[in-house]
Amino acid sequence: SYTKMNTMFGMRRKLFFGRGQNASPRVGFLMQYFQPGGLEKIVVALAKGIQQRGMEPRVAAYLEDGPVADELKQAGIPVKLIKVGSGLQTRLPLLLARWMMREKIDLCHTHHLGPYLYAAPACKALGVPMVHTEHSHEFYDRSRRKILGWSMNQFARVVVVSPELARFRAQQLHGRAEVIENGVTIPQPIGIEKRSIARKLLSIPVRGFVIGCVARLAPEKDHATLLEAFSRFADIKPSASLVIVGSGPIEKQIASLVEQSRHKKRIHLLGYRSDMYAILPAFDIVALASLREGLPLALLEAMAHGLPVVATRVGAIPELIDDGGGLTIPVSDPQAMSEAFTQLANNPTLRKKHGSIARQLIIGRYSLDTMVDAYYELYQSMLATSKNP
Secondary structure (H helix, E strand, O other): OHHHHHHHHHHHHHHHHOOOOOOOOEEEEEEEEOOOOHHHHHHHHHHHHHHHOOOEEEEEEEEEOOHHHHHHHHOOOOEEEOOOOOOOOOOHHHHHHHHHHHOOOOEEEEEOHHHHHHHHHHHHHHOOOEEEEEOOOOOOOOHHHHHHHHHHHHOOEEEEOOHHHHHHHHHHHOOOOEEOOOOEOOOOOOOHHHHHHHHHHHOOOOOOOEEEEEOOOOHHHOHHHHHHHHHHHHHHOOOOEEEEEOOOOOHHHHHHHHHHOOOHHHEEEEEOOOOHHHHHHHOOEEEEOOOOOOOOHHHHHHHHOOOOEEEEOOOOHHHHOOOOOEEEEOOOOHHHHHHHHHHHHOOHHHHHHHHHHHHHHHHHHOEHHHHHHHHHHHHHHHHHHHHOO
């Protein structure tokens, strides 16, 4: 309980946390999984970014291990899987408090509602400042979750990844939030040679129109609509291919849908890949059929390569490509998605125009350095305030 943590740890924080005036600040990141996904990529990028800027990151998860932990370890970043069962974990705040004390965490940064729920009491008891980033708003579908959202500003500096999310918090939860948009690495432009190399790497035809989808295999990504849209498109575009990159809880269902497709020989399921920047040049466009989103990292990465996108009008996506960069469609509408594929496939000039707009937008607004710098400055400001209240 919070009272127990306060009694055990609150008054002893200086004894355990004191590392000297000149010690590099330690930032503890908390998320649910070490499985790959957009949120997890952001945490990895932030951890590496602040490490390069002189801070010491530590990363913990509490639901599932995975390759993200290995990537962090390879960068010399300590990780911790705090093993708990499913359902509400009443002991997790205590376990997190112990982790923060053992690692001498100076500031905690959580992502999504679950990690916030468990870390907030631990941070409060230990006097550790807290940053919380909201990546989407689909979790606020129940009254008790809205109560958490309403009270969030009392425990943390709340960050959202898009202006759309900031408006949602202000209107629905009456809460303050600052916007720090997701950022990605800016690659070299795609040329014919890079496209040919990438397609050979994936063993797909060097010629032909290739649609890519990079998304966790989960219900909210609605791969069923994507597959149906591709089938309709492939009926009139025999040289087309669809490449699906990602892993997740419904892998078997997606594989079954592919097996049932009349165009199954032209659909490639790659599973999880850690070499996305080598794969993306293989695509002509990138598609996303999500039922809900925040600011999808997969789209930002595709746009950074100069790839136009076809995506549903959810979350921050409409604002992202409001001035070009791709086409938006309604959710659960395979015909609209198929027509968007056809429009871009039949008009190389339009495709090139959207791709150029997409790349320039990412360079100007969504670079990785811009995102890391913004969080780094926020951390520094909060740490200075906590030392001199």
